[in-house]
Amino acid sequence: MSELGKALKEAREEKGLTLDDIQEATKIQKRYLVAIENGDYQLLPGQFYIRAFIKSYAETVGLDVQELFTQYASEVPNPAAAADSEIEKLPSRKERVERTAPVKSKATSTNVSSLLPKIIAVVALIAVIACIYFIVIKVNGGSDDKSSKASSNDDVTLQQGSDIGDHKSKKKSTDGATGETADKTADQKQSDSTKKATSKNDPSDQQNEDKPTQQTLKMTSQSGTASTYSLSDTDKFVVEVTAVDGKYSWLTASKDNASGERYYFANVAKGVNGQKDASFKKDLSSVQSLYLKIGNTTGAVVKVNGQVLKYPTDTTTQSLTINFKKS
Structure with missing residues (x-):
């Protein structure tokens, strides 16, 4: 101390x-x-x-x-003496220059050394690209030469063949056969297309109940969400309810009214994730009245003997009663 x-x-x-x-x-x-x-x-x-x-x-x-x-x-x-001492310890300008010069040189050398691998890599990459370019040019050139030679040989063969009677005769025969084959193929395709079109438009290949008949289906009364229709001028009464693609609806179908004999009580669906495709179709030619209640009219289509029944309103849930008068 x-x-x-x-x-x-x-x-x-x-x-x-x-x-x-x-x-x-x-x-x-x-x-x-x-x-x-x-x-x-x-x-x-x-x-x-x-x-x-x-x-x-x-x-x-x-x-x-x-x-x-x-x-x-x-x-x-003494602060003044300390300051002088510190100043005396400072290096002279010459010493600073001598100390700085080697550092700069070293830094420059270090920069060049660090850049050297990058320069070598760039040069190598350019060399590889150049080699690939020349190889591609050579390959393409060889292909062009081969194609040119092949074309030239074909031309010579055709010219020689046209001077020889046997060859000319065979060519005509071959061309004739080819023409006949082409004609047959074209006729066969046309015949197949005609058959397909005829088969597609043939009414006998479709179910009779899906073909709209000359019937009269009209609405006779409407109150709120309940509507009544009459079906006449036909002896068939086939009702089908299907779902719109990607949608579903719940359906109740029963005889005469809501409390009558039940024909269907479930969903109708088509292409809905998590639900099986389902629809309702029944020949009711032996009954006089059908009651339908549809839970989502935007997702269900009602057909009577193939004719689409248009909903009277935009209400989501509707009740439909169809009275059938057999002709």
């Missing part, structure tokens, strides 16, 4: 102050206060802070600063 540090510590203890109290009063870190008391000035952040820290410490413990600096002048560093 230095004499100056000892004097500061004794003054602090006489006032009953701790290092924490001095730190709180001066805002100087405790480790620096300990260094001042021990005379370890090299632990302080710099020579210029020593006098300032000692001055703050002395004022806090009630010592005369000027007297303290005069009495312990040999222990308190």
